[in-house]
Amino acid sequence: MNLWAEALNDMADVVFRENVEMGWYSDPATGLRKDRNVGELLCLVHSEVSEAMEGHRKNLMDDKLPDRPMIEVELADVVIRVFDLAAYLGLDLGGAVVAKRLFNAQREDHKLETRMAAGGKAF
Numbered sequence: 302m303n304l305w306a307e308a309l310n311d312m313a314d315v316v317f318r319e320n321v322e323m324g325w326y327s328d329p330a331t332g333l334r335k336d337r338n339v340g341e342l343l344c345l346v347h348s349e350v351s352e353a354m355e356g357h358r359k360n361l362m363d364d365k366l367p368d369r370p371m372i373e374v375e376l377a378d379v380v381i382r383v384f385d386l387a388a389y390l391g392l393d394l395g396g397a398v399v400a401k402r403l404f405n406a407q408r409e410d411h412k413l414e415t416r417m418a419a420g421g422k423a424f
Contacts, residue, residue: 306395310388313395316381317388326389342386349378 320326328335356363356371363374387394405411416422 303396303399306393306399309384309395309398310393313384313388316384320385325385337389339386339390342382342389346379346382346386349375349382353379 324332326334326337353372353375355361356375359371361371363369363371366374384394409415410422
């Protein structure tokens with residue numbers, strides 16, 4: 302396995318294991334293991350992206366880690382939530398990241414000259 306893929310999957314496993322230990326995958330009333338709602342977990346990823354945008358838009362420092370820009374801390378939260386969800390679902394996130402980067406490197410619409418052409422991808 303690619304070292305990038307392995308490292309990303311290892312980090313995802315650690316985040317997920319720690320979240321299980323902290324009770325995020327347990328019913329607070331009973332302490333028993335519970336399934337998580339994937340739609341809700343995806344929305345939590347989105348909420349962290351929105352918070353990063355707000356921090357960037359207003360050039361804010363983070364309120365919990367005041368020595369760091371809010372965008373930086375919120376992007377860390379995005380990564381944490383994505384890792385947690387990927388490991389919960391048993392996904393090979395690391396392998397997908399490596400495969401997608403290789404694919405994108407060959408995409409015509411990702412090449413600079415194509416992006417600079419009329420109608421090309423600006424973002």
